[in-house]
Amino acid sequence: MLKVKIELQGEGDRWRVKETTVTYDDEGIQQLGPINQVMAYEEAVKKAKRWTMLMIREKQRKETEDDILWEWGPALPPRHILKL
Numbered sequence: 001m002l003k004v005k006i007e008l009q010g011e012g013d014r015w016r017v018k019e020t021t022v023t024y025d026d027e028g029i030q031q032l033g034p035i036n037q038v039m040a041y042e043e044a045v046k047k048a049k050r051w052t053m054l055m056i057r058e059k060q061r062k063e064t065e066d067d068i069l070w071e072w073g074p075a076l077p078p079r080h081i082l083k084l
Contacts, residue, residue: 001025002056002063006048006072008041015044020052030055045072 003023008015017035024030032055035047049065056063 001069002061002067003069004049004052004071006045006052006070008044008048008072008074010038010041010044013040014038015041017044017048017051020048022052022055024059024061041076048072 002025005021005023007018007020009018010016016038019034020032022030022032032051035044035051037047039047049070053065
C-alpha cells in the first residue's frame with residue numbers, strides 16, 4: 001500500500017507545495033522536493049498528486065489514484081479536491 005503526505009504552505013489563494021513524502025508498503029520512503037509555483041490551494045494539491053503519480057510510475061508501480069492513501073495539510077475547511 002502506498003501512502004502519500006503532501007505538505008502545503010501559504011494562505012488565501014497563494015499556496016505552494018512544501019514537500020511530498022511517499023511511503024512504499026511501510027518500507028521505503030521517497031521525498032519529493034518542493035513545487036515553488038504559487039497557486040490556489042486545490043491546484044497545489046492536484047499538481048502534487050500529478051507529480052507523485054509520475055514518480056510512482058517511474059518505479060514501475062501499478063497503483064491508481066484511488067489505490068493510494070492521500071493525506072495533505074494544513075487542511076482547509078472542506079472543499080472538493082478534484083481528481084486528476
